[in-house]
Amino acid sequence: MKYTRLTKEYFDSLDPESSHVLVCATGAALPVSFIAHTYIVTVQGGVARRYDVIHHASQRATGKDYLYINYYKPWQGILRVYKKNGKGEGARSHPYLAKKYSGEDAAQAISKIKEVYQNYPYKHTYRFWWPNCNTFTAWLLAEVGLDIKLPRTAIGKNFFKK
Numbered sequence: 001m002k003y004t005r006l007t008k009e010y011f012d013s014l015d016p017e018s019s020h021v022l023v024c025a026t027g028a029a030l031p032v033s034f035i036a037h038t039y040i041v042t043v044q045g046g047v048a049r050r051y052d053v054i055h056h057a058s059q060r061a062t063g064k065d066y067l068y069i070n071y072y073k074p075w076q077g078i079l080r081v082y083k084k085n086g087k088g089e090g091a092r093s094h095p096y097l098a099k100k101y102s103g104e105d106a107a108q109a110i111s112k113i114k115e116v117y118q119n120y121p122y123k124h125t126y127r128f129w130w131p132n133c134n135t136f137t138a139w140l141l142a143e144v145g146l147d148i149k150l151p152r153t154a155i156g157k158n159f160f161k162k
């Protein structure tokens with residue numbers, strides 16, 4: 001299967017008048033990336049929002065939370081070698097597009113995503129094997145009714161079954 005590599009130019013080329021839901025994957029935060037890290041990007045009105053579960057937690061009023069929006073730019077891979085708290089510069093994996101939905105189906109999915117993403121039952125827990133970023137992506141897609149087979153290297157994708 002041939003995947004489209006995600007770049008800033010790719011996102012700039014999306015029709016700003018249309019809605020888009022992109023299921024993306026990149027190498028996991030390991031020195032050698034053989035495991036996929038999946039995430040969702042929504043684009044509506046020309047504005048992109050990246051929904052991610054990342055292996056380092058933020059300390060919020062509700063406790064540890066691994067769920068992020070726009071922590072990385074939609075076209076940025078996960079850092080494999082960290083220099084500053086996981087967000088500095090370093091070697092990155094290259095993200096690719098696994099599936100894209102556009103038009104009215106995407107618009108409906110985006111409104112559902114905005115409603116339900118905070119209800120992710122494992123947002124306070126992260127394990128490299130599961131629940132992890134791939135568990136979140138599979139859960140969110142199931143919650144909004146989008147059926148997609150995540151890459152076979154997306155370990156943790158089968159942890160949550162609706």
